[in-house]
Amino acid sequence: MGFSQHLLILPILLPMAAGAILLLIEERRHGVKAGINIVATALLLVLACGLLRLADTGDAAGDAMTHTYRLGDWAPPFGIVLVLDRLSALMLVLASVLAAAALVFSLARWHKAGPHFHTLFQFLLMGVNGAFLTGDLFNLFVFFEVLLAASYGLMLHGSGTFRVRAGLHYIAINLAASLLFLIGVSLIYGVTGTLNMADLATRIPDVAAENQALLAAGAAILGIAFLVKAGMWPLCFWLPSAYMAASAPAAALFAILSKVGFYVLLRLTLLLFGEGAGPLAGLGSQVLLIGGMATIAFGAFGVLASQSLGRLAGYSILVSSGTLLAAVGLGDHAVVSGAMFYVVTSTLTVSALFLMIELVERAQEPGANLLTVTMEAYGDDIEPEAEDEEEVGVALPGALAILGICFGCIGLLLAGLPPLSGFIGKFALINAIFNPDGLGSATGGPDSIGWILTALLILSGLAALLAMMRTGIRTFWAPLEVIVPRVLVVEIVPIILLIGLCFLLTIQAGTVMRYTDDAAQALHEPRSYIEGVLPGPGQTSGVSTP
Amino acid sequence: MMELTLAIAIGCLTGSGVWLLLRPRTYQVVIGLSLLSYAVNLFIFSMGRLRVGAAPVLEGAGTVNPADYADPIPQALVLTAIVIGFATTALFLVVLLAARGLTSSDHVDGREP
Structure with missing residues (x-):
């Protein structure tokens, strides 16, 4: 095991150490805490990019693209493993990019709006990274709980009646989902x-016929826990109000949480119930497909019906979740590759939108600045001088013009219109539905489900376009007295960076698609994952079923 | 007989838990979640198969027959699940108190219907 293999544990250890140190620093020393958080998040971003390279190039042996890290060097079916492949590396990078953007944005004011913001921020990252890296189901549960517990705290960050009320629902639903998670894991x-994912994949084809129903039930219950997280209709009613109530940087970071559900579903569906799973192959894919399409439709109606921008962003998350779930349900190699491209661009977009909302609402109603209200509600720990001091920060000239351009870009990305990467993501998905074997190999068009999904994808884009245009006109053109909002540079820079990344994705689409193609290829050949994790073929029979 | 007793106990706990979870008062929701987590803990434990008088830890050196021992993994899982469930319930209680203080109502929606 070379030094590079130890890098695998760092995305979990680094946020944990940073969060623990932040816990010990006095609450008033905002500067020190913010500094530590910035350093830790920047290191994490560098580390994630390094892991992405590692996952893409493989080790000295050449072909092994699945990197494993054995904790305590115990052999995998017994010990705990961390597994890094292209998919998990991509999700790690995405999470750390969002974290960096949300953190920079929060430095303007939000990080002072409540206690332990930076600590919770790091612990959330620890849970997210752990969930992406872990190689067995029970650790997945543990990391899920870590990220959920941190997200409960971040959800309530800034306090206020609305947040506490929405947070109450959010916590209750996620606690119930965690219990379903446990039932599913223990049934399996x-x-x-066994709970090791690779070991499970080798054992599922050999499960006795009388136990298959039990296994399917366990997997289905487990799936429900992830579907609640991913927000599939009809398990998604909590999501828009919870995300809307969360403070802007927290909501921007939460955009990755629903993608954790997508990641686990994609991983487990293809690994455990892929083509080689014997009689249980393809378990649940119909549910994911139909449910995903229902979610797109529900999300699109919600986007159209939303009066406030926050709710619109919440429903946009549902649209992107539905698209991804339907793609997992189709399970085709090219579709999964397109879905991975789409997950990157849609997460960046929604995250930018959540950050944007606060600035745009500042332009709409300066009196109803949510932050000042919550600051008062939060009360004594905040010195008013500190806020005044912050107000002297560098304000942005020409704020309205820049806000308008950013808003337009986000609208184009959400709707999936050219020339931005939202279009490429949707095009890759629709192209894969029409030509499963690649461009130009049309085989008489897709089946009826494929047509419906294509129609839903395009119509949901239209709904997003209409809703964004309506809000844009109301905000930037319609007001008789234009209120120029006070926007600090640190608030607009992360939004511009996120949109800039989408531009980069558009230009570098070929490189990214090559990467997602390889990742989808690896997911469809679970053998390489299994052989990467387990010591060798034929040595997998460890503990027999009691 | 042992299996039947345990199954009935899990069923009762789950049934009452689900009923309480659907009630409109926050305190009932907390108690419902606690009952559900007890039921889930018992369920995890029973997934290692019910055994009487079997140790979960292998003793002595040399070859041992695993069939003589209880499965230790579900017991370890239960311990983890208990700790996590305890922590999250405590956290939920804090939020419940905050909601009670802010909305002066213990209804889950923060206002009386």
């Missing part, structure tokens, strides 16, 4: 006698 363990 009861049937197969």
